[in-house]
Amino acid sequence: xxxxxxxxxxxxxxxxxxxxxxxxxxxxxxxxxxxxxxxxxxxxxxxxxxxxxxxxxxxxxxxxxxxxxxxxxxxxxxxxxxxxxxxxxxxxxxxxxxxxxxxxxxxxxxxxxxxxxxxxxxxxxxxxxxxxxxxxxxxxxxxxxxxxxxxxxxxxxxxxxxxxxxxxxxxxxxxxxxxxxxxxxxxxxxxxxxxxxxxxxxxxxxxxxxxxxxxxxxxxxxxxxxxxxxxxxxxxxxxx
Amino acid sequence: xxxxxxxxxxxxxxxxxxxxxxxxxxxxxxxxxxxxxxxxxxxxxxxxxxxxxxxxxxxxxxxxxxxxxxxxxxxxxxxxxxxxxxxxxxxxxxxxxxxxxxxxxxxxxxxxxxxxxxxxxxxxxxxxxxxxxxxxxxxxxxxxxxxxxxxxxxxxxxxxxxxxxxxxxxxxxxxxxxxxxxxxxxxxxxxxxxx
Numbered sequence: 001x002x003x004x005x006x007x008x009x010x011x012x013x014x015x016x017x018x019x020x021x022x023x024x025x026x027x028x029x030x031x032x033x034x035x036x037x038x039x040x041x042x043x044x045x046x047x048x049x050x051x052x053x054x055x056x057x058x059x060x061x062x063x064x065x066x067x068x069x070x071x072x073x074x075x076x077x078x079x080x081x082x083x084x085x086x087x088x089x090x091x092x093x094x095x096x097x098x099x100x101x102x103x104x105x106x107x108x109x110x111x112x113x114x115x116x117x118x119x120x121x122x123x124x125x126x127x128x129x130x131x132x133x134x135x136x137x138x139x140x141x142x143x144x145x146x147x148x149x150x151x152x153x154x155x156x157x158x159x160x161x162x163x164x165x166x167x168x169x170x171x172x173x174x175x176x177x178x179x180x181x182x183x184x185x186x187x188x189x190x191x192x193x194x195x196x197x198x199x200x201x202x203x204x205x206x207x208x209x210x211x212x213x214x215x216x217x218x219x220x221x222x223x224x225x226x227x228x229x230x231x232x233x234x235x236x237x238x239x240x
Numbered sequence: 241x242x243x244x245x246x247x248x249x250x251x252x253x254x255x256x257x258x259x260x261x262x263x264x265x266x267x268x269x270x271x272x273x274x275x276x277x278x279x280x281x282x283x284x285x286x287x288x289x290x291x292x293x294x295x296x297x298x299x300x301x302x303x304x305x306x307x308x309x310x311x312x313x314x315x316x317x318x319x320x321x322x323x324x325x326x327x328x329x330x331x332x333x334x335x336x337x338x339x340x341x342x343x344x345x346x347x348x349x350x351x352x353x354x355x356x357x358x359x360x361x362x363x364x365x366x367x368x369x370x371x372x373x374x375x376x377x378x379x380x381x382x383x384x385x386x387x388x389x390x391x392x393x394x395x396x397x398x399x400x401x402x403x404x405x406x407x408x409x410x411x412x413x414x415x416x417x418x419x420x421x422x423x424x425x426x427x428x429x430x431x432x433x434x435x
Binding site for chain 2: 040042177178181182185188203204205207208209210213215222223224225226
């Protein structure tokens with residue numbers, strides 16, 4: 001089986017000499033199709049660096065980043081950009097929707113940038129919105145949407161077309177608990193349809209939506225959770 | 241106390257047998273807090289003694305008795321809903337004791353304990369979250385309240401462990417400090433140490 005994302009011994013160093021910062025050190029991470037993995041750590045632990053490397057937005061100082069079987073380090077700038085547009089979607093704490101465009105136009109933009117004609121891009125964007133139960137929001141502009149609705153549209157944009165890898169950086173940071181859950185449910189739905197996701201967060205409650213949680217401290221992966229337990233074991237462990 | 245009040249809340253819907261009350265309690269709480277039937281009967285006897293419930297057939301065997309809520313019971317239940325539940329210091333927790341004790345050993349031991357406990361707490365959070373995922377967002381509100389309570393409590397434990405870890409990092413000591421400690425005079429000192 002081809003992993004959706006693999007980090008092999010990835011190190012990222014910023015600066016040099018006495019200003020050198022080891023943002024990420026010898027990180028190994030495997031994300032299978034269908035899996036949602038959370039990377040949890042405090043501010044400055046290297047979470048955002050890991051996400052940028054996974055998405056090809058930064059190059060590692062050493063090690064390999066592999067997306068859908070392709071080593072990003074071996075791609076030209078143009079091919080890397082194309083792979084990012086076609087295979088990887090990003091969701092950030094700020095929703096980053098374009099104000100003058102409707103929801104469906106916002107979702108279709110990555111496809112149009114990738115050369116898909118406007119009509120086909122619009123059809124695919126509508127399909128992405130409907131898949132996430134957001135079809136009724138298609139014609140609305142961002143300022144006509146609540147924060148939760150905007151973030152859900154941002155997820156539709158992140159997974160539109162053939163994109164398999166969803167990378168999310170504190171995606172519910174600006175939302176209340178219940179609205180944040182609806183965003184996480186969408187991320188899980190994406191994974192259950194065969195996509196994969198990496199969620200970076202400082203928040204354990206958010207990380208717990210993932211199949212596996214990886215703990216990052218000072219740029220190093222120091223620990224990770226085991227595979228999920230069955231309900232019987234859960235009840236055995238709950239002593240109140 | 242809260243089990244007794246919960247039984248009164250169930251009895252507000254109508255009279256019931258002890259075994260049925262046990263089943264209703266577990267159904268409303270999703271089986272997270274199983275009750276044994278003996279505990280139900282003991283609680284019912286206490287509620288009866290206090291005039292909060294009455295048995296329709298007082299001479300029958302426990303399993304044959306039908307219990308109903310009294311007017312006094314309804315009043316007590318209303319008071320329970322109205323009054324805040326936080327009525328004292330939190331119970332002393334085994335995990336807190338473990339961390340307090342391990343700080344007197346070396347720093348690596350303390351960091352190791354924190355790491356292990358954080359992993360365990362996050363795995364527990366994952367399991368509670370999975371139960372929530374399986375419940376529709378417009379599902380049973382009481383069950384969702386209960387799961388949220390477990391999730392927020394466990395999250396607080398993770399945040400506390402993170403805070404302990406930050407304190408260790410900030411202290412920068414390779415060896416723990418062993419300084420004399422004044423006898424405690426705060427509100428928790430009357431509590432007994434859990435076994």
